[in-house]
Amino acid sequence: MPDSNVKARCNLFAVLRGIEYLVENDSDCKDLVAGVNLAIQFNVSGGPSGNLSFKDGRAEMKSGKHKSNIVLYFSSPEHFNKMIDGKANPIPLKGLHRLGFLSGPFMKLADKLNYYLRPEGELLFNPEYFRINTELTAYTAFFALAEIGNYDPLGMMSGSHIPDGILQIKVDDGIGIYLEVRNGKMNCVKGHHEDPRAILSFSSLESAHKLLNGQLDTFTGLGSGEMCMRGFIPMLDNMNPILDLVPQYLS
Amino acid sequence: MEETITNKLYTNKKSMEIFQRGLKVLPAGIPGHLGPVQSQFIPTSAYPLYATRAKNSYFWDVDGNRYIDYMCAYGPNVLGYNNELVDNAAMEQFKNGNCMPLPGIAQVELAELLCDTITIADWSFFMKNGGDATGFAKMVAHAATGRDKVVMIEGGYHGVTPWTQSLTHAGITPADVENNLIIKWNDAAAFQRVVDENPGQIAAFISTPYDHRVFADNVLPSDGYWQKIRQICDDNGIVLIIDDVRCGFRLDTAGSAEYFGFKPDLACYCKALANGYNISAVVGRDSLKDAAAKVFYTGSYWSSAAPMAAAIACINELKRIDGAKVMIEKGKKLTSGLVEAAKDAGITLKISGIPSMFFMRITNDDSLMMQQEFCAECAKRGVFFVSHHNHFINCSLTDEDIRDTVEIAAEAFRITAQNNIDRLNR
Ligand SMILES: Cc1ncc(COP(=O)(O)O)c(C=O)c1O
Numbered sequence: 001m002p003d004s005n006v007k008a009r010c011n012l013f014a015v016l017r018g019i020e021y022l023v024e025n026d027s028d029c030k031d032l033v034a035g036v037n038l039a040i041q042f043n044v045s046g047g048p049s050g051n052l053s054f055k056d057g058r059a060e061m062k063s064g065k066h067k068s069n070i071v072l073y074f075s076s077p078e079h080f081n082k083m084i085d086g087k088a089n090p091i092p093l094k095g096l097h098r099l100g101f102l103s104g105p106f107m108k109l110a111d112k113l114n115y116y117l118r119p120e121g122e123l124l125f126n127p128e129y130f131r132i133n134t135e136l137t138a139y140t141a142f143f144a145l146a147e148i149g150n151y152d153p154l155g156m157m158s159g160s161h162i163p164d165g166i167l168q169i170k171v172d173d174g175i176g177i178y179l180e181v182r183n184g185k186m187n188c189v190k191g192h193h194e195d196p197r198a199i200l201s202f203s204s205l206e207s208a209h210k211l212l213n214g215q216l217d218t219f220t221g222l223g224s225g226e227m228c229m230r231g232f233i234p235m236l237d238n239m240n241p242i243l244d245l246v247p248q249y250l251s
Numbered sequence: 252m253e254e255t256i257t258n259k260l261y262t263n264k265k266s267m268e269i270f271q272r273g274l275k276v277l278p279a280g281i282p283g284h285l286g287p288v289q290s291q292f293i294p295t296s297a298y299p300l301y302a303t304r305a306k307n308s309y310f311w312d313v314d315g316n317r318y319i320d321y322m323c324a325y326g327p328n329v330l331g332y333n334n335e336l337v338d339n340a341a342m343e344q345f346k347n348g349n350c351m352p353l354p355g356i357a358q359v360e361l362a363e364l365l366c367d368t369i370t371i372a373d374w375s376f377f378m379k380n381g382g383d384a385t386g387f388a389k390m391v392a393h394a395a396t397g398r399d400k401v402v403m404i405e406g407g408y409h410g411v412t413p414w415t416q417s418l419t420h421a422g423i424t425p426a427d428v429e430n431n432l433i434i435k436w437n438d439a440a441a442f443q444r445v446v447d448e449n450p451g452q453i454a455a456f457i458s459t460p461y462d463h464r465v466f467a468d469n470v471l472p473s474d475g476y477w478q479k480i481r482q483i484c485d486d487n488g489i490v491l492i493i494d495d496v497r498c499g500f501r502l503d504t505a506g507s508a509e510y511f512g513f514k515p516d517l518a519c520y521c522k523a524l525a526n527g528y529n530i531s532a533v534v535g536r537d538s539l540k541d542a543a544a545k546v547f548y549t550g551s552y553w554s555s556a557a558p559m560a561a562a563i564a565c566i567n568e569l570k571r572i573d574g575a576k577v578m579i580e581k582g583k584k585l586t587s588g589l590v591e592a593a594k595d596a597g598i599t600l601k602i603s604g605i606p607s608m609f610f611m612r613i614t615n616d617d618s619l620m621m622q623q624e625f626c627a628e629c630a631k632r633g634v635f636f637v638s639h640h641n642h643f644i645n646c647s648l649t650d651e652d653i654r655d656t657v658e659i660a661a662e663a664f665r666i667t668a669q670n671n672i673d674r675l676n677r
Contacts, residue, residue: 165617
């Protein structure tokens with residue numbers, strides 16, 4: 001059973017974080033935040049706090065409480081999760097005069113997240129859509145994985161067995177994400193680390209897409225050469241059960 | 252042997268073709284520990300995936316490549332693949348009858364032989380796999396004590412039945428593992444603590460004779476460790492189970508517990524018992540014979556006679572040649588050659604565990620990437636090592652095999668060193 005607090009963390013720090021990627025990769029989204037300079041604080045009672053800021057055409061999600069122009073309050077993790085599902089509204093506590101940003105550009109960004117994370121019809125046949133869908137799904141999945149590994153009881157059990165070090169996940173000649181693991185706690189970072197202790201790589205974005213969408217299992221991927229792992233394998237062995245929990249939280 | 256080492260690198264075209272077929276019809280392509288993922292074949296393309304035949308210390312793959320093998324099928328190859336003494340004994344029994352409505356005489360003969368051979372054995376019970384043996388031993392302990400809990404060592408391996416696995420593994424439920432109490436290896440004080448915290452509730456302490464876990468240097472018992480464990484078990488009515496499935500007959504023919512100077516109540520055997528024929532066994536002390544008789548535990552093939560005949564031939568031969576000593580000596584010779592070859596290439600190779608089951612690790616790099624490269628280079632040249640697991644020596648390994656292995660390893664170390672100058676300079 002997904003824990004609603006962990007789900008709220010995934011929604012905030014993995015799903016909403018996707019906006020960082022969108023404003024870099026989708027021209028409509030880029031336009032939506034051009035010249036916007038503000039920060040939204042999300043405070044979930046009994047759950048996480050996070051701050052999404054826009055500046056110089058870029059977006060950044062940080063955990064905790066930071067300077068903000070708009071403060072949104074949620075009475076519970078369930079309340080926040082319902083907002084993400086489009087079934088509830090936040091309670092604005094500050095920045096009422098900036099609410100136009102929320103009902104306008106922010107809603108459009110949220111719609112775009114949905115558009116890219118839930119492919120419909122033939123969208124995936126468009127190579128650019130395919131790329132954004134896969135990369136965004138990958139970032140979302142691994143940022144969620146870190147939350148699950150740090151906060152879900154079963155995830156923490158696996159997490160506690162991941163040896164310390166850098167676990168790099170990457171697409172050959174493509175994007176990279178790595179987990180910094182120390183004492184069973186993990187932090188997810190975008191990019192390529194220079195000295196990973198273990199590497200899980202995909203030969204192509206297509207292979208990554210298949211794994212993330214349940215069309216390729218790890219054993220087949222590794223056997224067929226679509227995936228490759230090397231380095232200190234206990235890191236990957238103990239990450240995999242957490243990856244298996246991700247769909248429960250990102251449904 | 253007709254083949255000698257060559258400079259040509261092996262390729263695995265046919266293996267890969269067959270594997271592609273396997274992937275379609277078998278989960279994971281090759282299920283279980285022989286699959287390329289579980290075997291840590293990194294990269295998969297450097298390794299053979301299907302064998303066609305084996306003899307002594309060699310196996311041949313479907314591409315016709317010959318390997319000097321240090322995995323010994325993960326232990327069962329103890330006298331040499333297709334050892335004639337063992338095969339003849341098995342064939343003889345196969346001809347007369349194998350799986351019958353009654354056991355063969357071999358059942359009694361094998362039990363007698365084990366009782367004569369293994370110090371603590373007053374009786375034997377036969378099954379097929381190591382996991383059958385550990386499961387039976389645990390049931391006997393529950394039956395004898397009426398208690399629920401079992402103390403186990405973190406990182407230990409006792410098979411794949413749910414109670415032996417971690418809750419984080421696919422298919423395991425909390426109820427499967429709720430009676431397991433996990434402590435660290437070599438920590439008798441921790442054992443005393445869990446015993447104090449669970450008074451009258453612990454049925455058994457189960458452990459391998461030493462810590463031969465995967466991915467880490469293997470660790471022998473510290474001085475007095477086993478004697479302390481024995482004492483705590485005695486003081487608290489706990490059954491001491493030794494899982495000798497992997498070490499059995501490679502440390503001491505009389506039992507690995509004998510090697511470390513203590514006496515367990517039950518010992519589990521499998522791998523080296525019959526040189527590859529499918530049989531495992533639990534042996535035990537008289538005091539537990541009653542409980543063992545009460546536990547209902549059996550299987551379609553467990554009483555088959557041919558593997559028992561094979562086991563008799565295998566154990567008699569191991570005793571005749573003092574197999575454990577032979578393998579330990581060969582292991583020492585091989586590992587000292589490997590350490591030297593590594594040193595010549597500027598690499599530090601650490602050997603741990605008992606030489607007949609040595610674990611090796613390149614210590615210049617904590618990511619195992621150099622180790623994986625080294626093993627892959629060896630595989631491409633006909634020496635079969637794995638990067639994560641202890642290796643196995645068998646009695647048929649020759650001085651020439653050791654010499655050829657060290658020569659190939661030297662080249663693999665040189666290549667690995669060249670590719671990892673940055674790591675070596677760190
Ligand atoms: C120590 C130990 N116990 C139990 C087992 C399980 O044996 P099997 O795979 O025959 O069930 C193994 C197998 O590797 C082992 O090494």
